[in-house]
Amino acid sequence: MSFPGMGQSPVKKTLKEVKIKGQTVTRQSIAPSQKVNSSDFKRYAANNVADAIRNLSGVNIKDYGGIGGLKTVSVRSLGANHTGVFYDGIQMNDAQNGQVDLGKLSLNNLEEIVLYNGQPDVITLPARAYASASVLMIKPSKPIVSLQKPTQLTIGIKTGSFGLLEPMLQLDQAINRKWSFKVNTFNTHANGRYKYKVEGDGSAEKVERKNTDIDAFQTDAAVYYTDRDSSNFSIRGNYYKSERGLPGAVVFYNDYAAQRLWNEDVFVQSTYEKKWRNSLQLLLNTKLSQSYTRYLDPDYLNIQGELDQRYKQKEYYLSAAVSYRPLEALEVSYAADAAVNQLKTNLYQFAYPTRLTVLQVIAGKYTFGRSKLQANLLHTAINEWVENGKGAPSKSILSPTLMYSVEPFESSGLQLRAFYKDIFRNPTFNDLYYTRLGTVNLKPEYVKQYNVGAKLSKTYTGRLTYLTLTADAYYNHIKDKIIAVPNKDIFSWSMSNLGKVDVRGIDFSAKTKYQLTEKWAALFALNYTYQRAVDKTNSQSSVYMDQIPYTPEHTGALNAGVTNATIGIFFNHILSSNRYYLSENLPEYKVPGFSVSDASLSWMFKFSGLPVSSSFEVNNVFNTNYAFIRSFPMPGRSVRVSLKVTI
């Protein structure tokens, strides 16, 4: 376990003792939140952000399989579009699809990932952090250098199944007491091939997944400034470029695939934060981003003999947030964000939309006795202009949130919590304007979330070091739900408006550490989710009260292992009950549940006096044939070895 605050100071000269107040080991947030840090990545044998968070309660991963396959996450059956993904405090927004491919996000330079149901309980935040049903905060690691050792170079390599070769280079550099920077760059190269078994076509032999290669390159560079008056500034640039094959759905008697996908994304973002003695706080954020996508079907049976689609998105984003404590127990804040999004394509008669989104939020947090109350009201104004045809109508929407938590007994480590959040997701540019598929009059998809739960968090002085238990029950009501299902290939989507959905669920988690010997400790984590997400659109329909597609009723995850200062051996297991791939819950539309295990071994040692961090990971240990998404089989057993040396 790493404690909050550790390794976060750019110049680790004045590292303060981290105080653990009361009986808690993790900070008690008002709404449920779950954290995965860099040491957990190895425990979960994770290779990307999607792998790292698949164990979390309430999380339903949609993984199209393989090293280059699309991976998105749906939290509490709300769909991927309702999770806001933030990178270093600023949202990664995809106005075209509304979803971020978490498979594209490497763990190489990350420090931690936190998933908040509802929203974080810090109120000095950009307004966008209030604007989705759940928030995934991805935090890159800061330079870990001191003035005594101002330069630190890390060289790493990852290799294994799928013809994977991933060299990595990282430079951490302190310039002076106030300035430091960090550059992380890597190149992923893999043929992506794996064997799978086709069910239902009468074949007995396994076949190889074709057109699965990927070549991806990413550079992430950030400069940090920290002043003595606790003002911070950072500027970050990120460049990602990839080319991959799209293996497509497994089609009976025809496994040929030749479609290609290219991505080139670049963004620059900066953050400035200042705290005054009188408790006034200011947070400024800005971001410029561009993402380019090219999709090619070289065998399309039209005149050109190919389908070559190109998409370019741009975003200009500005945010300012201020907070102030008029009373010791009361904190109030105001934040305003403005974003301009544009999409250009080479599609025939495309609309070429420009969207201006202005978000404003007022929030307050009041602490009384052992209770905390947080409330906010978000106003969203959306205006769109198009070059062709008709644009989506303007929208002006108010969204309230109320969160409350109480520790009923002093120093008991028990927290009771509840929240209500009313939020929506705006239709994406694809929903609205995709040639012949988009509908400009689409309504936003509204979600009301209700949650009640409890958290017990205790530390002990005996062998049992800590125990954390959480249980939350929730009810979500989705109105005008738009469900996207892939057709033809994972890049083409067809929209289906499911109307009304009711979600009732229970999230449970347990986490504990037991000191076996003086050096060895055992870690154990268990997560379980029950979800009943039913279609309530039309009581006359054959799908009324049926479970919505790709939503298992039961999902579970178990992680257990032993560790000492240098070695960690872990076993991870996830399971999912049956799902339906269509809205009609007939047995023939069932996708079988699965149960998949991973194992990992990590070892830190010194080689010629240099610290080396190594890991050996096995995914799908028992070579199970399974799929998250029907017709997109997951790989069987695969291995990965990584080595990192720090100079």
Next chain:
Amino acid sequence: MKQFKLNYILFALAITAVFSSCSKNDDINPDFQENGPGLFILSEGLFNANNSSLTYYNYAARVTVADKFKLRNGRGLGDTGNDAGVYGSKMYIVVNGSNTVEVVNAQSAISIKQISFTNGATGRQPRYVVFNKNKAYVSSYDGTVAVIDTASLAVEKYITVGRNPERMAVANGKLYVANSGGLDYPNYDKTVSVVDLTTLTETKKITVTANPRGVYADQYGDVYILSSGNYADVAPAMAIIDSKTDAVTKTFADFSASGMAINGDVAYIIGNSYDANFNSVAFVKLFNVKTETITSEKFITDGTAIVTPYGINVDPASGEVFVTDAKNYTTNGTVFCFGSNGVKKYSLTTGINPNNVVFINK
């Protein structure tokens, strides 16, 4: 092994479920193995979902088998069964997504041959099948019509026609092929290829309204062409070609229809029209091919409601009219059987997107 067992159980359950949702005319018998007079319903399933199916209904026993192809062959039809037809003792099932034509015994549905429709590795995307003098003609989106010998089941030739050909019909010893150009939105094709069936070559192209997809021949040598238009400024239309002159003799402008079945002098035409509030209203119209006029806007006389008419077939032996209902395109569909008076006789539950009814009358 576990997976196999599970699938076996699921399959057994699947049959049971389809039976249990059948209308009251049907008995439930998951192990029903009889052949005999009845009908097959081809359901497309969903694109890339490998769930095309062949429902069998036995007239005498009034029993339905959800997927007789899978039951008899231990494997699925594949992806998007687009058309099916019987010639002699064999049934030909055109499976678009899987790029195959499954030739099966028309009684047992046991596969005789799976003909691969690929050009090198690339799929040709076969669409429809028609028959003439011991040959089956299969149109494919790659701009060809394949000639299959119905005895040897060998593809003897690929005749080059227009872009993305759809339906075909035979009249006066000639094959009429609708060249849709459907994959070239908005630049659709607007021709019908005429293929001489003795030389097996395209002899001419007749210009019609953009995006022709439907081709149907009547007993008087007239060929009816249904065009979908370009979904913008060109409205759907129906053209009549005289197969003696290969000239368009009549065009019905702004004539929207998704399918047609001709029996004697009566053409049954299905489609959806839109009311003032843009709500879709399904229709089955009657058209007299002798007088070339609409004789009734409403074939269904008993108030039976159809959501999305997707296919229409008439059993020439009984005169019964079968309309398939694809509903919302993602749930199991229904086939309605009507007497020629427009009164419903019975209905059957099918797979997803039923598009075709094939009659086995012996």
